[in-house]
Amino acid sequence: MSTNPVTYQKKELPGSVTSMAATATIAGLILVLLTYWLDHSRGLFNNIIGLSVMASVSVGALFYVALEYLSGAVWSTPFRRVMEFLAASVFGVILLAIPLYMNLHEVFLWTHVDALARDTVLLNKTPYLNVQFFFIRGAVFAGLWLMFYWVLTRNSRKQDATGDQSLTRMNIRFSTAFMPIFAITITFFAIDWMMSLEPHWFSTIFGVYYFSGTVLAALAVATFIIVSLNERGYLVAGLKKDHYYSLGTLLFVFTNFWAYIAFSQFMLIWYANVPEETFWFVSRWRNGWQYVSYALILGRFIVPYFVLLSQPSKMDVRKLKFMGIWIFVAHILDIYWIVMPSFSRSLVLGWQELGFPILITGLIGLIFVFKSKRENLVPIADPKLQRGINFRL
Amino acid sequence: MDKKILYSITALFDTPDGIIHAAEEVRRAGYKKYDVHTPYPMHGMNDAMDLKDSKLGFITLAAGLLGGAGIFGFVTWVFVKDYPNVIGGKPYFSWPAFVPITFEITVLSAVLVTVGALIAFFFKFPNNSHPLHDTLYMKSVSSDKFGISIQADDPMFDEEKATALLQTLHAQSVQPVYYDEEELTRSWSTFDPKFLLLLAGVAIIVSGATYVTMNILLYLPPFDWMSNQNKFKPQSTTEQYSDLRMMRPSVEGTVARGFMPYPYHGNPDAAGKNLVNPLPASKGVIEIGRTKFLTFCSPCHGNFARGDSRLRGQFPNPPTLHSDKVRNWPDGNIYHVITEGQNIMPSYASQITRDERWAIVHYVRTLQRAFNAKESDQQ
Numbered sequence: 001m002s003t004n005p006v007t008y009q010k011k012e013l014p015g016s017v018t019s020m021a022a023t024a025t026i027a028g029l030i031l032v033l034l035t036y037w038l039d040h041s042r043g044l045f046n047n048i049i050g051l052s053v054m055a056s057v058s059v060g061a062l063f064y065v066a067l068e069y070l071s072g073a074v075w076s077t078p079f080r081r082v083m084e085f086l087a088a089s090v091f092g093v094i095l096l097a098i099p100l101y102m103n104l105h106e107v108f109l110w111t112h113v114d115a116l117a118r119d120t121v122l123l124n125k126t127p128y129l130n131v132q133f134f135f136i137r138g139a140v141f142a143g144l145w146l147m148f149y150w151v152l153t154r155n156s157r158k159q160d161a162t163g164d165q166s167l168t169r170m171n172i173r174f175s176t177a178f179m180p181i182f183a184i185t186i187t188f189f190a191i192d193w194m195m196s197l198e199p200h201w202f203s204t205i206f207g208v209y210y211f212s213g214t215v216l217a218a219l220a221v222a223t224f225i226i227v228s229l230n231e232r233g234y235l236v237a238g239l240k241k242d243h244y245y246s247l248g249t250l251l252f253v254f255t256n257f258w259a260y261i262a263f264s265q266f267m268l269i270w271y272a273n274v275p276e277e278t279f280w281f282v283s284r285w286r287n288g289w290q291y292v293s294y295a296l297i298l299g300r301f302i303v304p305y306f307v308l309l310s311q312p313s314k315m316d317v318r319k320l321k322f323m324g325i326w327i328f329v330a331h332i333l334d335i336y337w338i339v340m341p342s343f344s345r346s347l348v349l350g351w352q353e354l355g356f357p358i359l360i361t362g363l364i365g366l367i368f369v370f371k372s373k374r375e376n377l378v379p380i381a382d383p384k385l386q387r388g389i390n391f392r393l
Numbered sequence: 394m395d396k397k398i399l400y401s402i403t404a405l406f407d408t409p410d411g412i413i414h415a416a417e418e419v420r421r422a423g424y425k426k427y428d429v430h431t432p433y434p435m436h437g438m439n440d441a442m443d444l445k446d447s448k449l450g451f452i453t454l455a456a457g458l459l460g461g462a463g464i465f466g467f468v469t470w471v472f473v474k475d476y477p478n479v480i481g482g483k484p485y486f487s488w489p490a491f492v493p494i495t496f497e498i499t500v501l502s503a504v505l506v507t508v509g510a511l512i513a514f515f516f517k518f519p520n521n522s523h524p525l526h527d528t529l530y531m532k533s534v535s536s537d538k539f540g541i542s543i544q545a546d547d548p549m550f551d552e553e554k555a556t557a558l559l560q561t562l563h564a565q566s567v568q569p570v571y572y573d574e575e576e577l578t579r580s581w582s583t584f585d586p587k588f589l590l591l592l593a594g595v596a597i598i599v600s601g602a603t604y605v606t607m608n609i610l611l612y613l614p615p616f617d618w619m620s621n622q623n624k625f626k627p628q629s630t631t632e633q634y635s636d637l638r639m640m641r642p643s644v645e646g647t648v649a650r651g652f653m654p655y656p657y658h659g660n661p662d663a664a665g666k667n668l669v670n671p672l673p674a675s676k677g678v679i680e681i682g683r684t685k686f687l688t689f690c691s692p693c694h695g696n697f698a699r700g701d702s703r704l705r706g707q708f709p710n711p712p713t714l715h716s717d718k719v720r721n722w723p724d725g726n727i728y729h730v731i732t733e734g735q736n737i738m739p740s741y742a743s744q745i746t747r748d749e750r751w752a753i754v755h756y757v758r759t760l761q762r763a764f765n766a767k768e769s770d771q772q
Contacts, residue, residue, distance in 0.1 A: 392436050
């Protein structure tokens with residue numbers, strides 16, 4: 001049984017959060033429906049952006065839950081629930097995938113039988129890129145994510161009630177199984193939904209590229225929520241700048257990791273200079289897309305790098321919250337930069353692109369509020385909780 | 394030697410918590426000049442001692458920026474200005490290729506300068522005469538104890554009060570540390586004979602050991618298989634032949650490839666009598682003859698062989714080739730003159746090949762016919 005002397009008084013999130021999230025969901029939904037009505041295929045491409053960002057936040061958050069169990073980290077235990085609630089957004093991923101599955105033909109060139117007949121390169125890729133296998137993969141990925149989400153959070157929740165410490169050990173085993181599955185599913189998710197938009201193009205590092213953005217986006221959203229909640233006393237007392245510093249350092253590290261991977265992908269393709277690879281970057285370097293590329297370098301690497309570089313700024317509450325939002329937006333920009341040049345060779349940017357980001361922000365918020373009403377915001381019976389609170393660098 | 398001066402009151406603690414508590418209490422008591430020594434870095438000590446943030450980070454930043462900018466500039470200079478090469482059809486200034494090296498050198502220079510600055514400026518090394526050296530206190534804190542030392546030059550220092558304060562904190566032992574005036578003020582000279590002798594000794598031992606190791610123990614013959622091959626070289630000697638020469642003289646009567654003997658040396662009449670022009674007087678042959686004549690003969694004989702040199706008197710003019718004598722010469726005679734020369738005309742055998750000489754003979758005949766045309770030719 002639990003012997004944690006931790007005192008935690010559950011506080012309900014204020015109603016303003018619920019109404020804000022609901023407003024964002026409704027406003028986003030209206031914009032999305034309007035986009036679909038006016039320009040159906042533009043809506044679909046934006047849907048892929050929404051789907052990928054949603055998957056980043058939810059599956060990325062599940063990755064952090066598993067990572068904490070697997071590495072035996074204690075510092076993140078007091079706010080692991082935030083990650084678990086974010087991981088619940090995996091239901092939203094399935095929701096967002098439905099309109100795409102109904103309109104695959106409008107988005108993916110490799111579904112066009114006439115295009116395949118003329119194109120040996122695509123024809124040779126059909127063993128992987130075919131509609132049946134695509135459906136199967138999607139179903140398997142969603143199933144795996146849901147299963148691990150369900151197992152990991154259920155055990156954590158059960159521990160709150162029973163205080164059974166063996167549940168932690170059980171979760172460590174499930175996390176061990178989840179890690180390779182996460183690596184494979186997130187890679188093929190990226191290949192299926194984003195890389196296959198240009199079915200001739202290939203980059204062996206693309207899965208890692210999406211992974212680096214994913215872990216960064218999930219961490220950014222979580223950092224914003226954790227800092228905001230802790231400031232208002234919704235989490236357990238005793239979380240100090242040591243915890244903030246760890247969050248800031250992780251954000252900084254993954255910002256560098258993203259830049260490293262992004263530049264590796266660019267440089268190898270640039271150096272080899274093979275037309276079947278370079279065209280992907282060339283199309284992102286002209287017709288207005290180059291400004292998005294500049295914005296991506298600036299917004300996803302240079303600004304977060306210099307804001308988070310110094311030690312004090314890694315524990316600065318204001319900067320952490322700001323960077324949380326900033327990096328989340330930068331991740332949306334990143335996915336937009338990957339997806340939209342396949343829709344139009346010249347820059348498209350308008351209110352149509354706002355619908356899905358607003359919708360998923362609202363959805364994540366609603367799911368978070370829904371989960372927080374039913375569960376504690378702190379895993380009160382976790383054996384690592386007290387050590388996590390006492391954590392000092 | 395007997396004049397011992399009090400440097401500080403030191404106290405040893407067994408636990409990290411003890412030393413952090415002690416540092417807090419000493420700071421609270423108002424001491425400014427005190428220091429803490431621990432076997433390993435301790436988190437929370439900055440707060441306990443109320444230390445300001447270290448300035449080391451700025452040195453790291455500056456070193457990283459300078460190193461990165463420096464190497465980027467250097468690589469740019471190398472590839473753009475000093476040794477420009479087209480690599481993969483890319484422009485000289487291909488900055489993406491410079492990024493990895495810039496990244497590496499940025500990290501390297503930041504790290505090295507940080508460590509260097511830490512040692513030189515923050516630790517004030519080399520520090521040969523600190524009073525805490527060679528004390529039991531220093532020995533303890535560098536293995537398993539945590540120590541604090543309140544210095545005597547603190548404005549509010551009082552030996553008894555400081556000792557009492559440290560004792561109330563449950564220190565394991567409280568000891569004063571003394572030092573010699575002489576020890577601190579002693580100056581160390583680089584040109585101390587003993588030091589120089591030591592350097593010389595080290596140099597001799599190191600170079601001797603290196604010589605023995607490299608040239609005797611680990612000696613390998615140099616790699617010279619390229620220059621020393623199992624074969625004979627020109628100009629070298631050998632026991633194999635009685636004349637000891639490696640190069641063998643050629644067999645008697647050997648001629649070079651393409652060599653043709655000219656048996657009428659100094660004998661123009663025989664040449665005229667026996668030699669017959671082997672080439673037909675075709676248009677192509679005459680054209681070759683014309684080209685060669687204009688190149689080699691016309692400077693002296695003139696463009697039309699009239700003995701009107703193009704050299705404007707810089708060289709004695711030869712006689713015209715339209716004279717009866719030459720016109721009545723057989724072809725062999727003209728061939729002989731080109732081959733061997735005549736009077737001051739040198740031999741052209743090395744410049745003009747045999748066939749070309751015969752072609753020139755045809756051309757000279759053509760010129761002669763043109764300048765002395767018969768009635769029948771004009772019809």
